[in-house]
Every structure is written in C-alpha cells, then in structure tokens.
Amino acid sequence: MSDHRAGPAVPSRSRYDVVVVGGGHNGLVAAAYLGRAGRRVLVLERLGHTGGAAVSTRAFAGVDARLSRYSYLVSLLPRQIMADLGLAVELRRRRVSSYTPVSRDGGGATGLLVDNGDEAGTAEAFRRLTGSGREYAAWQEFYGRTRRVAEAVFPTLTEPLPRRDELRRRLGDDPLWEALFERPLGEAVEAAFSDDTVRGVVLTDALIGTFTHAHDPSLRQNRCFLYHVIGNGTGDWDVPVGGMGALTDALADAARAAGAELLTGCEVTSVQTDGGDAEVVFRSGGEEYRVGGRQVLCNAAPRELDRLLGAAPSGPAPEGSQLKVNMLLRRLPRLRDRAVDPRAAFAGTFHIAESYRQLETAYREAAAGAVPSVAPSEIYCHSLTDPSILGPELREAGYQTLTLFGLHLPARLFPEADNEAVREAALAAVLRQLDAVLDEPLADCLALDGEGRPCVEARSPLDLERDLGLPGGNIFHRDLSFPFAEAETEAGSAGQDPATPGGRWGVGTAHPNVLLCGAGAVRGGGVSGIPGHNAAMAALGR
Structure with missing residues (x-):
C-alpha cells in the first residue's frame, strides 16, 4: 500500500472551494488539477492511505515483495494527464501480449504465444494451433480495425462528451461502428474467427469484471471490450514500474504540490447541498467534523453517493464478477507445452480455460x-517486466509474483454467511485449471511467508466491497457506459443535461454542484484518471 501519510485528520479550515470524497487515483487527479487552477481543495479518504484500489502492498508477512494488490495494469491513463501533472512514473511495455495453453486430443500440449516483438513467430504459433495462416490474417485485420476505433475514440475521452452521432462520424466507418457499438460483440468475433481458442482470447477483454456473455443484447460485453482495446490509441496494457503504489504516490505528491489538503482515516457520513453550497460531514478518530464547500466531487460509486445524499439508490444494484488472487513464487512453474519458455508465457496475459466454449459454459453455470x-x-x-517490486534477495533467488484474475465469479455466488467457504472453493477451482496446464503442481513453486504459510491471498467481490467500498465488488462502480451521450442524455436526463458543465463532461448528478469524479462517471473504469480530469474541467466551468 502507499506509504504516504496525509498529516493530521483535522481540516485546516472550515470551508473549501472543493471537497473531494475519496482519495483514490481519480480523486487525486481531480485535486491536482483543481489545486493547480488555484482552488482550495480538501480530499477526504476513509482508508488510512491514499490510492484506493490502485495501491501496492506487502501482502505476505515477512516477505519483501510489493504487489499491486487490486489493480494490476495501466492502459487508459492518458499521457496528457501524466504530462499536465508532471508525473515521473515509468509505464513499461510488455513485449508478450498473451499466451494461451491448449490441450490436444491424445494428451499433447501446445499453446498460442502472441509476441508483439516477433511477427513471424506469432504467425507460426497461429499456424501450429489452427493448421493454416487464416486465423492470424484475421487477427491482424480484426485488431487493425480496433486500432482505428482507438485512434478515433481515445482522444475524445478527455474532451466534452460527444453525442453518439458525433462519435460515429469521427470514426467514419459505419460497418465497424455497427459491429462494435450496435450489435452484440459475439457476432463480430464469430464472423472474424473460426478457431475456438482464438475466439476465446478475443472475447476475454469483454468479460473482465463484467458478468455477461458474447451475445448479451444489453451490450455490456461491447462496452467492456471497448475500454480494453482503446487505451492511448493503441490498446496496449503497461506495467507501472514500482507497482501501482508508485503511480498513486506520484498523484498524491502532485495534489499536495498543487496545494490540495489530503486527509486519511476520514469516513464521510453525509453530503448535504442546496445546489449552490454544500456541507460534508465526516468522522475521524471518533470525532465528527463538518466542512463547507462550493462544490463536492465524489470519487465513490454513484450508489454510495446516493446514500451520502440521503437519496434512494438509482439504477440496478452493481455486481462485480471476479476473484482476485495474489501469489509469490520461488520460481516460475514448468509448462506442459515444452515449446514455450515459462518466462515468455507468463510475461504477458496467461489465459487459462478461456476458449470461447469454455467461457460460455462457465457463464451459464455461474x-x-x-x-x-x-x-x-x-x-x-x-x-518479469518490473523486478523492482521484489527485494534484492528475492530477485537474486529467482522469485516471481503472479496475480490471477478469475472470470465469471459474480457477487451472487458469495453470500455473506458463506463468503469464506465459496471463496476457497473458487480459489481451488481456478488453481485446478492452472495446474492442468503445468508440468508440476503450482504448490511446489509457492513461496512461504515469514510464518511458513503459502504466499497466496484471494479476494472475492464481497471482500472488495468490504475493503474498498465497491458496491457488489464492482471494480467499475456500476455498468460501464459507452463514451458518448445517449439519446436520453441528449434530452436532458437528471445530471447529464449537456447545457450544464457536469452534463457536458459526463460527470453530472441531480445536483449542479455535486459531480462524479470516479469510475462511475460516463467515461469511467480502469486506472485512467479520466473521470478525475473531466470532473475538474466541469468544476472549473471549462
């Protein structure tokens, strides 16, 4: 976790220009921009540290390894925000995109290694898997089309929210728009690819943290897929050197340098507003405090904001769908596929039991x-990409971290009374599938902590709700939205009237001086800073 301490948990004044509820990365981005614009800003964070879900921590007792505990990779953080705020953080590119092991009939093992630095080797991997060059050609064409979407859409994420027709014209490719924005993603995947494994690799980007399927008519899968392939106009997912905590520590430093006041250990209990002025009530150290503000920016989920405002929850209850597992290994395990070096296989995204049919079956069972x-x-x-997260002795001994993200494990499977038991069953289920593609048990490779216990920790959606205040454990705060104004938004639905700053930037609420600056904003989700930036722009009336 971040080692920053925000000083005394008592505000230095009774009134601010802006009070930010929540010190996650988006709240810090908003605070930094507003502070640089001369606003008096107070950030209130419930936990004892800033950073929210984007933190690093020594997860295992007596072990010198700092893992990115909840959020792992960075794709959506615009280089513009990093430059504006002077963030000296390195985002390191992963050469290997992915590896997917495949069991052959008769007991053999092979796999698909997608190596961004070796086009010929990747083409050969596709041929070995599928028996021809067709799927690789389809792969290049499909991701060439998503690259065009990324180049057209990503720059708009830090601009006022475009209307649907405006964004469609900007893309300038009606068939592509129809395939990704209007029709269930499964249709495009099935039209482009014939191999079950390749189809599954493509579809996984539509399912991260989202409980849905390829042909969901609500298009949840399309929205999730879109945000996974447009980052910085390339769709590349990078590793923050030093872990996620290095990024959020830099953001906290930027906010403080801009004059923002950051207080941790402060649980906000209510927000009251008359549309022109607001009062925020919070508890710290057993005492209750009240601060006034002309504006309030909420980095918590919209459902949590409803509670703070004393309003009825709006929209359906959010539901996360993932199991997050952190591990430390003494060494990487051997693979059944002996043609691939484990250091290459684990250098990108290692897909397990994620063929197209397996994903559909898992969805139906869940x-x-x-x-x-x-x-x-x-x-x-x-x-493998950033050894600096390990202490010198661990690096020299060959230790490695693994973070596993289990799909199709929705919050509904984890009732509060049985959360621990179901979590252990889910952990056993995902590790069983990992063992099936290894040439040795994973347990033989696990490191032990200072008390002799295996270095494995798992977090269910219910755990994320308890740890981080995410309703239903939803890592996106609520269902992701397309990055444009929907028809009802254009008509002026509550909080998204395009004539208001909040509506213009996609961060509005029913109250003109209360804005969303977290993942629940129209263009939220992921470690991006985009909602924080957009809320700051709305607060400044830009």
Missing part, C-alpha cells in the same frame, strides 16, 4: 448459481 466447473482466469507476472 448464472445458475454455481462456481464454474472449469473456471476461467488469466494471470499476470509483473515481476
């Missing part, structure tokens, strides 16, 4: 109320 019998997941090994 929708019926059961932990999937073949549980899909993907793994990231940050220490």
Whole structure:
C-alpha cells in the first residue's frame, strides 16, 4: 500500500472551494488539477492511505515483495494527464501480449504465444494451433480495425462528451461502428474467427469484471471490450514500474504540490447541498467534523453517493464478477507445452480455460448459481517486466509474483454467511485449471511467508466491497457506459443535461454542484484518471 501519510485528520479550515470524497487515483487527479487552477481543495479518504484500489502492498508477512494488490495494469491513463501533472512514473511495455495453453486430443500440449516483438513467430504459433495462416490474417485485420476505433475514440475521452452521432462520424466507418457499438460483440468475433481458442482470447477483454456473455443484447460485453482495446490509441496494457503504489504516490505528491489538503482515516457520513453550497460531514478518530464547500466531487460509486445524499439508490444494484488472487513464487512453474519458455508465457496475459466454449459454459453455470466447473482466469507476472517490486534477495533467488484474475465469479455466488467457504472453493477451482496446464503442481513453486504459510491471498467481490467500498465488488462502480451521450442524455436526463458543465463532461448528478469524479462517471473504469480530469474541467466551468 502507499506509504504516504496525509498529516493530521483535522481540516485546516472550515470551508473549501472543493471537497473531494475519496482519495483514490481519480480523486487525486481531480485535486491536482483543481489545486493547480488555484482552488482550495480538501480530499477526504476513509482508508488510512491514499490510492484506493490502485495501491501496492506487502501482502505476505515477512516477505519483501510489493504487489499491486487490486489493480494490476495501466492502459487508459492518458499521457496528457501524466504530462499536465508532471508525473515521473515509468509505464513499461510488455513485449508478450498473451499466451494461451491448449490441450490436444491424445494428451499433447501446445499453446498460442502472441509476441508483439516477433511477427513471424506469432504467425507460426497461429499456424501450429489452427493448421493454416487464416486465423492470424484475421487477427491482424480484426485488431487493425480496433486500432482505428482507438485512434478515433481515445482522444475524445478527455474532451466534452460527444453525442453518439458525433462519435460515429469521427470514426467514419459505419460497418465497424455497427459491429462494435450496435450489435452484440459475439457476432463480430464469430464472423472474424473460426478457431475456438482464438475466439476465446478475443472475447476475454469483454468479460473482465463484467458478468455477461458474447451475445448479451444489453451490450455490456461491447462496452467492456471497448475500454480494453482503446487505451492511448493503441490498446496496449503497461506495467507501472514500482507497482501501482508508485503511480498513486506520484498523484498524491502532485495534489499536495498543487496545494490540495489530503486527509486519511476520514469516513464521510453525509453530503448535504442546496445546489449552490454544500456541507460534508465526516468522522475521524471518533470525532465528527463538518466542512463547507462550493462544490463536492465524489470519487465513490454513484450508489454510495446516493446514500451520502440521503437519496434512494438509482439504477440496478452493481455486481462485480471476479476473484482476485495474489501469489509469490520461488520460481516460475514448468509448462506442459515444452515449446514455450515459462518466462515468455507468463510475461504477458496467461489465459487459462478461456476458449470461447469454455467461457460460455462457465457463464451459464455461474448464472445458475454455481462456481464454474472449469473456471476461467488469466494471470499476470509483473515481476518479469518490473523486478523492482521484489527485494534484492528475492530477485537474486529467482522469485516471481503472479496475480490471477478469475472470470465469471459474480457477487451472487458469495453470500455473506458463506463468503469464506465459496471463496476457497473458487480459489481451488481456478488453481485446478492452472495446474492442468503445468508440468508440476503450482504448490511446489509457492513461496512461504515469514510464518511458513503459502504466499497466496484471494479476494472475492464481497471482500472488495468490504475493503474498498465497491458496491457488489464492482471494480467499475456500476455498468460501464459507452463514451458518448445517449439519446436520453441528449434530452436532458437528471445530471447529464449537456447545457450544464457536469452534463457536458459526463460527470453530472441531480445536483449542479455535486459531480462524479470516479469510475462511475460516463467515461469511467480502469486506472485512467479520466473521470478525475473531466470532473475538474466541469468544476472549473471549462
């Protein structure tokens, strides 16, 4: 976790220009921009540190390894924000995009290694898997089209919210728009690819933290997919050197340097507003405090803001759909696919039980109320890209971190009374599928902590709700939205009237001086800073 301490938990004044509720990365971005614009800013964070879900921590007792505990990679953070705020943080590119192990009939093992630095080797991997060059050509064409979407859409994320027709004209490709914005993603995937494994690799980007399927008519999968392929106009996912905590520590420094006041250990209990002035009530050290502000920016989920305002919850209850697992290994395990070096296989995104059919089966089993019998997941090994998160002795000894993200494990499977038992069952299910593609048990490679326990920790959606205040454990705060004004928004629905600053930037609420600056904003989700930037622009009336 971040080692920053925000000083005394008592505000230095009774009134500010802006009070930011929540010191996650988006709240820090907003505070830095507003402070640089001369506003008096107070940030109130419930936890004992800033950074929210984007933190690093020594997860295992007596072990010198700082893991990015909840958020792993960075794609959506605009270089513009980093430059504006003077963030001296390195985002390191992963050469390997992904590896997907495949079991052959008769017991053989192979796999698909997508190496961004070796086009010929990647083409050969596709040929070995599918028997021809067709799927690789389709892969290049498909992601060439998503690159065009990224180049057209990403720059708009830090501009006033465009209307649907404006964004469609900006893309300038009606068939592509229809495929990704109007029709279920499964249609485009099935039209482009014929191989079950390749289809699954593509679809996984539509399912991260989102409980849905390829042909969901609500297009949840399309929205999730879009945000996973447009980052910085390329869709690349990078590793923050020093871990996620290095990024949020830099943001906290930028906010303080801009004059913002950051207080931790402060739980906001209510927000009251008459549309022109607001009062924020919070508790710290057993005492209650009240501060006034001309504007309030909320970095918590919209459902949490409703509670603070004393309003009825708006929209359906959010539901997360993931199991987050952190591990430390003494060494990387051997693979059944002997043609691939484990250091290459684990250097990108390692897909497990994520073929197209397996993903559909897992979704149906989870929708019926059961932990999937073949549980899909993907793994990231940050220490291969950034060894600095390990202490010198661990690096020299060959230790590695693994973070596993289990899919199709919705909050409904984890009732409060049985959360621990179901979490252990889900953990066993995902590790069982990992063991199935290894040539040795993962347990033989796990490091032990200072008390002799295996270095494995798992977090269910219910745990994320308790740890981070995410309703239903939803890592996006609520369902993701397309990055444009919907028809009802154009008609002036509550909080999104395009004639108001909040509506113009996609961060408005029913109260003109209360804005969303977190993942629940129209262009929220991921470690991006975009909602923080946009809320700051709205607060400044730009």
